[in-house]
Amino acid sequence: MRVLGVDPGLTRCGVGVVEGVPGRPCTLVAYYVIYTDPADDLALRLLHLDRSLNDLVAEHRPRSVAVERVFSQHNVRTVMGTAQASAVAVLAGARAGLPVRTYTPSEVKAAITGSGQADKAQITSMVTRLLRLDEPPRPADAADALALAICHIWRGGTRSKLEAAASKHRGGAR
């Protein structure tokens, strides 16, 4: 299963593509950071982000997209841009007909490190180990996007197994 994870941001948007199955080590496919210029018009920035994400979805053909869920409790100065970038990311997946899941930062941290309180350095270090990389992915936005993709593979896997079991059960009951 190939998953495209997005750590949304208007100035820096992390994208990570990971291949894997639940309970097994995942493999890095690629990671990117999409930059937009804060001096540019909002329309231009959203358009650049939209086109870049559409291109990456078309290039890597993931089975699903995972996006970090944004909370209004976040940094108030940047939260509006983050919310707008997350909308563009969710749309990029939905328009391609892909299932899109959102995860809170705590869900991702717990899935990757075992603790919902992990800091950025711990996330980067675990992502580097889990994907058996020689170097940590930089910048941190890319590591966060890869963490989202890994979280989705592992959790989606659990859900898929449950769904398979449930549908088998339903099938048996017919």
Add this chain to the structure above:
Amino acid sequence: MRVLGVDPGLTRCGVGVVEGVPGRPCTLVAYYVIYTDPADDLALRLLHLDRSLNDLVAEHRPRSVAVERVFSQHNVRTVMGTAQASAVAVLAGARAGLPVRTYTPSEVKAAITGSGQADKAQITSMVTRLLRLDEPPRPADAADALALAICHIWRGGTRSKLEAAASKHRGGAR
């Protein structure tokens, strides 16, 4: 000049299409409210909004799009959805190759009523008079979207005249 105004919201998104030139009464073309179900998945809601806005842009072929600028000072419970809906609206214009302008609520209120402090009832009442409608547009989201479109025609007009004067001046100086 035909303008499509958007009062962004995830549950209710107002859209108003107005035709006019600066300093003259404007004419109503159409108004809509796009609803999405809060019980639905975020991806489905953004996709429905995206498709509806793209359809309205294609149907009415406006010369430009005006979207209300969202502030994080707004209602914290709804601000994330509003920011995401505004991103979809700005993108719908940008993807169609149209100029997109954002206006703060105070700018719109000042342009329509002469006061940046006007309330929703005053906006609705002025929009009804300015467009010479028999009935006030309902719900208020539609009136706000029409107010945005009128604001853009009047202010854009001022800018166009300045630009025309500037380019005439540049032409004369050659």
